[in-house]
Amino acid sequence: MVSFPSFLPRGPPPPRPPRDRSSSSLTSLVPPSPIRGSSTLAYLQDDRRASDTPQRDGLVTIPLTPTSASLMRRAVSRQQHQQRSNGPFVGGEGARRQNEAERDRLQGLMRSDTMASRARSPRLARTSGGGGAEMKARIKVWLMHEGPRVLVFVLWLMLQLGVLAIGVIRYDMSSNFTQARTTFGKTYVLARATALVLHVDVAFLLLPICRSFITLMRRTPMIRKLPLDESVAFHRLVAYSLIFWVIVHVISHLFNSWWLAKTWTNSTAPCLVAALEINGTTGPYLTGWIMVAICLVMAWFATEKRRRKNFERFFYTHHLAIPFFLLWQLHGMFCMIRPDRPPFCSFWQIGLFWLFWLGGGAVYIVERVLREIRSRHRTYISKVIAHPGKTVELQIKKEKTTMRPGQYILLNCPAVSLWQWHPFTLTNAPEEDHLSVHFRVVGDWTAELAKLLSCELDPRDQQSKEVGGEEANLPIVSVLPRIMVDGPFGTASEDVLKYEVAVLVGAGIGVTPFASVLKHIWYRLHAPDGQALRLRKVYFFWICRDYASFEWFQSLLLAIEEQDVGNRIEIHTYLTGRIQTSDAINIVANDVGNVRDAVTQLKAPTHYGRPNWDRVFLSLSDEHPSTSIGCFFCGPKPLASTLHKACVQYSSADREGTRFTFSKERF
Known part of the structure; x- marks a missing residue:
């Protein structure tokens, strides 16, 4: 896609200047020059200064090598002519005219003059006193972003404690379990109460991983009330709760086996042997220990580090849930501890796992059958x-x-x-x-x-x-x-069209969901009888380590840029990887003037280094007041955390301010 032909005079290469560790790999090789410009390199160097600092006339802007050999020859000729007339790298009106094309290519969000005015905007200034009103506003903003997740967690915790309390009251105060309480004591009550909590947990375990069910739920008003994008996280929460109560349940029954052995003998050694015999020979304990082993294996390989390192082990061990559920049903059917009055082991008293599992399990089975049929089309x-x-x-x-x-x-x-x-x-x-x-x-x-x-x-x-x-x-x-x-x-990217302004951030291959969104927007804008879009503005950020990655969707971005008459889509590409020395030397030796970027072939220039998200979100806040902006991201966790914090930090609590909503792709 991009080539850097050698056009420098033959001879030894120029000495390599010392690398500045605080700058990008490209700007570290650019020598100073009195030419001023508003190019990508200028934007990166502006980041190191305050927005209201007067700019010097000694700022160099060097583009990538023009793609045409004739353009390269003309660039070298212009540079030699300028050096003969004004000396090397001396600025003048001619140099400014050469730089005008690249200055005009900058997107509105990245122009240095607008960035400076936005950074000085009094509406975005923060109070230094940190009074109660500001704290209240920040708490309100935090609740806007984290409120649904916090609410779900609090409700889940209340449900767990509530069910546990109901179980304790039932088995500690009911007259039908007097003999069991006399034999086992309080650990019997705790074991039965935690068993009730575990049955409630399993009712919610499978629903969050029913992908088609969650996709249908996204098309209902429930999307406004529940954080459906966090369905996998909720599945993990239920699993962690289940593991915790399993541990409490096992410890309680270990004490119960000891108390039961105590009724046979008072000696410590024979009592220990009897307790071990109970754990190894009775049906409830045998099935229980097998279930504990399965549960630990599933949890071990489900941790994020091991899941990413070896997905196959996670995939196959998670299918141990099938024998786990079967053993759970058998676990409660042995009727080892009976109530005081009949019916002792009725259908509605023992082995009630199926009753709690039926709701989520039925949805999961029906969905799996339909998905198997659909996958074979x-x-x-x-x-x-x-x-x-x-x-x-x-x-x-x-x-x-x-x-x-x-x-x-x-x-x-x-x-x-x-x-x-x-x-x-x-x-x-x-x-x-x-x-x-x-x-x-x-x-x-x-x-x-x-x-x-x-x-x-x-x-x-x-x-x-x-x-x-x-x-x-x-x-x-x-x-x-x-x-x-x-x-x-369905994923969070489906909601892009629900906002008036959207910020799409893709890192590397994480750009894929936004390629689909941008294509759909392009089709909608050019449909002769299409419905009007609520979406007024899209800011697209694509961050890659190497320039070859921009080839993936080059034709799409070119078509959008050429036919986006209303400037509804701003494209911002960032190159974060180090450029080879030979390429950088060709960059330094070139002149400005090409109307298209040599990396992407777009009119919008490529930026070198990582985005300055503080400046980006400040500009968005000033450009779109009283607007709800959706920020959508697909990529690595560190950048997701950075964008999430920026959305919380730059959101306003009042109606006249800008409100950012963060969404991340999750599978």
Whole structure:
């Protein structure tokens, strides 16, 4: 995509200047110059100064190498002419004219003059006194962002304690359990009360992982009341609660086995042996210990670190939930501790696990059956494209499938693994006649799939190329594998169109959900009879380590930029990885004047280094007062935490201020 041909005079390379550790890899190689400009490099160097500091006329702005050889020759010629007339790197009116094209390419949010005025905006100034009114406002803003999650947690905690209290009252005060309380004491009451809490927990365990059920719930008014995007987090909360009460339940029954052995003998050693015999030979204890072992294995491999390191172990061990549930049903059917009065072991007194599990379990089973049927609809790969950065694009045709922008699917390739389903965000728009996904080859499963697709991924490749597919313009050289698609399922990116202003932030391959959203917006804007969009402005940020990654959706961004007459979509690309020395030397040797960025071929320039989110959110607050702005992100956790904190920090509690809402992609 981007090439840097050698056009410098032959000879030894120029001495390498010392690297400034506080700057980006590009700006550290740029020498000072008296030419002033408002380019990307100028923006990065402005970040190190206060917004209201007067700018010097000695700021250099050097673009990437022009893509045309004639442009390069003219650039060198202009530079030599300027050096002969004014000396090397001496600013003048000619230099300013050369820099005008790049200055005009800057997006409105990144112009230095507007940034300075926004930073001085009195409405955004914070009071230094920190009085009660400010504290109250900050608490209100915090509750706006964290309130739903905190409310769910508090309600869950109250439910746990409430059910525990009901169980303690029932088994401690009922006259039907007097003999059991006499034999076992308070540990019997605690064991039975925690068992009741565990039965309530299992009623909620499966509902949050019913993907189709959650997707349907997102289309109801419940999306405004419940944090449905946190459904997987709620599943973890229920699982942690279950593990905690299992531990309390086990400890209580260990004491119960000791008290039961005490009724047989008063000697310590025989009593210990009898307690061990009870734990190893009786039905309730045997099933209980097997359940504890299964529970610990599932929890061990479900931790985030181990799940990311070896997904297969997490996937297969989580299916131990099936024997876990069966053992749970048997665990309560032995009727080892009987009540004082008949009926002693009736159907409605023992083995009540099925009654609590039935609601969530029935929804889960029905959904799984429907998803199995849906995943076997006729599906085939229409096109395979190998992109730079070890990334593969799959275009899939599947019958009876509808989707919304920002949704994801589960992909299965039986030739790789019959049981593994992996989530991938859709990158196509609903208006297109196919499904498309982009995935990076980073693990065993993706590497094997890329091999079956005949993708020979070379890190040195800088161009995308078609490598196969039934609709590809290539001769058939191999048989493509069979794939199955389950979904689509809803995510937070579906809500982009509900806001008047949206900020889309994608890091690397995390740009995929926003590719679908941007395509859909583009189709809606150019539909002759389309409905009016509520969305007035979109700020799109794409952060990549290497410039080859921008090739993935270059044609989409070019089309949006060329045909976005109303300037409703601002594109901001950031390059955070280090550029090689040879490329940087070519950058320094070039002149300004190309109307398009050499990395992305867009009019909007590429920024080098990480975004200054404080300046970005200050500008958004000043540009869109009295507006609710949705910030959507897909990428690594550290950046998600940074954006979340920025949304809380720069949200206003009053109606005249700007309110930010943060949403992150979760699968």
